[in-house]
Amino acid sequence: xxxxxKTVEPLEYYRRFLKENCRxxxxxxxxxxxxxxxxxxxxxxxxxxxxxxxxxxxxxxIKAEFAAPPTDAPDKGYVVPNVDLPPLCSSxxxxxxxxxxxxxxxxxxxxxxxxxxxxxxxxLCISPGKLSWVLYCDIICLDxxxxxxxxxxxxxxxxxxxxxxxxxxxxxxxxxxxxNLKKKSYLNIRTHPVATSFAVFDDTLLIVDPTGEEExxxxxxxxxxxxxxxxxxxxxxxxxxxxxxxxxxxxxxRAVTRHKEVKKLMDEVIKSMKPK
Amino acid sequence: AGGRCSGSWRAMSxxxxxxxxxxxxxxxxxxxxxxxxxCQYSSATFSTGERKRRPHGDRKSCxxxxxxxxxxxxxxxTQLHPRSQIDIYVQVLQADGGTYAACVNAATLxxxxxxxxMRDFVCACSAGFxxxxxxxxxxxxxxxxxxxQLALALLPxxxxxxxxxxxxxxxxxxxxxxxxxxARAARDVHTLLDRVVRQHVREASVLLGD
Numbered sequence: 364x365x366x367x368x369k370t371v372e373p374l375e376y377y378r379r380f381l382k383e384n385c386r387x388x389x390x391x392x393x394x395x396x397x398x399x400x401x402x403x404x405x406x407x408x409x410x411x412x413x414x415x416x417x418x419x420x421x422x423x424x425i426k427a428e429f430a431a432p433p434t435d436a437p438d439k440g441y442v443v444p445n446v447d448l449p450p451l452c453s454s455x456x457x458x459x460x461x462x463x464x465x466x467x468x469x470x471x472x473x474x475x476x477x478x479x480x481x482x483x484x485x486x487l488c489i490s491p492g493k494l495s496w497v498l499y500c501d502i503i504c505l506d507x508x509x510x511x512x513x514x515x516x517x518x519x520x521x522x523x524x525x526x527x528x529x530x531x532x533x534x535x536x537x538x539x540x541x542x543n544l545k546k547k548s549y550l551n552i553r554t555h556p557v558a559t560s561f562a563v564f565d566d567t568l569l570i571v572d573p574t575g576e577e578e579x580x581x582x583x584x585x586x587x588x589x590x591x592x593x594x595x596x597x598x599x600x601x602x603x604x605x606x607x608x609x610x611x612x613x614x615x616x617r618a619v620t621r622h623k624e625v626k627k628l629m630d631e632v633i634k635s636m637k638p639k
Numbered sequence: 640a641g642g643r644c645s646g647s648w649r650a651m652s653x654x655x656x657x658x659x660x661x662x663x664x665x666x667x668x669x670x671x672x673x674x675x676x677x678c679q680y681s682s683a684t685f686s687t688g689e690r691k692r693r694p695h696g697d698r699k700s701c702x703x704x705x706x707x708x709x710x711x712x713x714x715x716x717t718q719l720h721p722r723s724q725i726d727i728y729v730q731v732l733q734a735d736g737g738t739y740a741a742c743v744n745a746a747t748l749x750x751x752x753x754x755x756x757m758r759d760f761v762c763a764c765s766a767g768f769x770x771x772x773x774x775x776x777x778x779x780x781x782x783x784x785x786x787x788q789l790a791l792a793l794l795p796x797x798x799x800x801x802x803x804x805x806x807x808x809x810x811x812x813x814x815x816x817x818x819x820x821x822a823r824a825a826r827d828v829h830t831l832l833d834r835v836v837r838q839h840v841r842e843a844s845v846l847l848g849d
Contacts, residue, residue, distance in 0.1 A: 405733045408685035422732060424685030449681060451728040458679055458728075501684045503730065 410526030414518040418508035423518035432495040440487020440495035444472040453507035479556040479596040509574040516558040559618040566604040587618040673717035678707035682731040736779040762828040763792040766821035775824035791821040795829040
C-alpha cells in the first residue's frame with residue numbers, strides 16, 4: 364500500500380515523513396548516510412580512493428605524468444580533474460560525450476582544487492621552465508544515488524593523500540630526467556576541503572545528503588565546501604528556490620560539523636593502512 | 640530491474656544491466672523475434688600502468704564490446720524478450736591481465752542479478768603456453784612476455800564453448816593441454832560464482848522474510 368502511494372504521489376509521500384522530521388530511510392534531516400572509504404586499492408594508479416556514501420559509490424584514481432610547465436607560470440605543475448558519470452551508474456545517463464551533469468561536476472572539482480589550494484602547484488614543479496608533474500585525477504561514479512559532489516570531493520582528497528611521487532633529478536649532461544622509483548614521497552596536502560550538500564524541499568525545508576529520489580523531488584540544491592580552519596572554499600547553489608541568510612548560516616555550521624566527521628574518518632583510515 | 644555486480648578478479652569490473660524491455664534511441668533496430676544485446680566496455684584511465692587517454696570508443700574497447708556481445712548472445716535466452724534491448728556496461732578499474740575473462744565473469748553475475756534468463760553461467764578464463772607448460776589465468780606480466788594466449792568462455796553445465804580466441808602461434812599438439820587448462824580454471828570459477836549466487840539468494844530471501 365505504501366509502495367503504491369509512493370509511486371503515484373512521491374512528493375506527498377515524502378511530505379508525510381518530513382512532517383515527522385525524518386526521512387523514508389530512517390535518517391533525520393541533518394544526518395548523513397554511512398560513509399566508508401577505502402584508500403589505495405588500485406595498484407596501477409599512483410593514488411586511489413573508493414568512497415561510498417550510502418549507495419553512492421565513487422572511485423578516484425590519480426596518475427602522475429611529466430609535462431612542460433605552462434609558459435606564463437614556469438614554476439607550476441598541473442592538476443587536471445575529470446568526473447565521469449557513465450551509463451553504468453544510473454539509467455539516466457547515456458553513453459557518449461560527457462553530459463551536462465558530468466561537466467558541471469568536473470568544473471566544481473576544478474574550482475575546489477583551485478580555491479582551497481589543496482596542493483600548491485609550485486610543489487609539482489621539478490625543474491622550473493623545463494619539467495613538472497601533471498596529476499590527472501579521474502573520478503568515476505560507479506553507483507549514483509544522489510550527492511555526487513560530496514562523494515567526489517572526499518574521494519579526491521583521500522586519493523591525493525595516498526599519492527606517492529618518486530624523486531626526479533635532471534641529469535646535468537644529458538638533460539634527461541632520471542626517476543628514482545625507490546624513493547617516493549607523499550604530496551604536501553595543505554588544506555582538507557570537505558563538501559556538504561543540501562536539498563531544499565518546498566522552498567523551506569533543508570535536508571542534508573539527499574539520495575537520488577530526494578534530489579529529484581527537491582526544489583533546489585546547495586553545496587558548501589569548508590576547510591579545517593572554518594574557511595569557506597566554495598559555495599555552489601545552482602538556481603532553485605531562494606534561501607534566507609539565516610538558513611545559509613545553518614548550513615555552514617552543519618558543514619563545519621561534517622568536516623570534523625570526515626576528517627576523523629580519513630585520519631583513521633590512513634593510520635590503519637600498513638606502510639608499504 | 641537493474642543488476643550490478645563488482646567482480647574483484649585482479650581486474651575489478653562492475654557490470655550493469657538496466658531495465659529489460661526498453662528501447663533506447665533507434666526503434667528501428669529492434670528485432671521482432673528476440674532481444675537485442677548491447678555491450679559496452681570501458682576501462683578507466685588509471686587502470687593500466689600507462690595512463691590510457693581514451694576510456695572508450697577506441698578500437699580495443701569496441702572489439703572487447705563486440706566479443707562480450709557475442710558471448711552473451713550465446714548465453715542469454717533472447718527469444719523470451721522480443722523487441723527489447725539489454726544493455727551490459729562493463730567498467731574496468733584495474734587491469735592486471737585476463738581482462739576479457741574478468742569482464743565475462745562480472746557480467747554473468749550482473750545479468751543474473753538483473754533477472755535476465757540465461758542458459759547457464761558463462762565462466763571465462765585465459766590460458767597461455769610457456770616453457771612447454773600450459774598456464775591458466777595469465778597476469779599482465781605473463782601476457783606481455785609474448786607467448787601464445789587463449790581466452791575461453793565456457794557454459795559449464797553443457798561444456799559448450801561460447802567464445803574461444805587465440806593470439807600468437809601455437810602448435811596444434813599443445814592446443815589440447817592449453818584448452819584443458821583454461822576449461823578447468825573456468826569450471827573452478829563456476830563453482831565460486833555458483834556458491835556466491837546461492838549465498839546471495841539465501842541472504843536476500845532471509846531479508847524478504849520468506
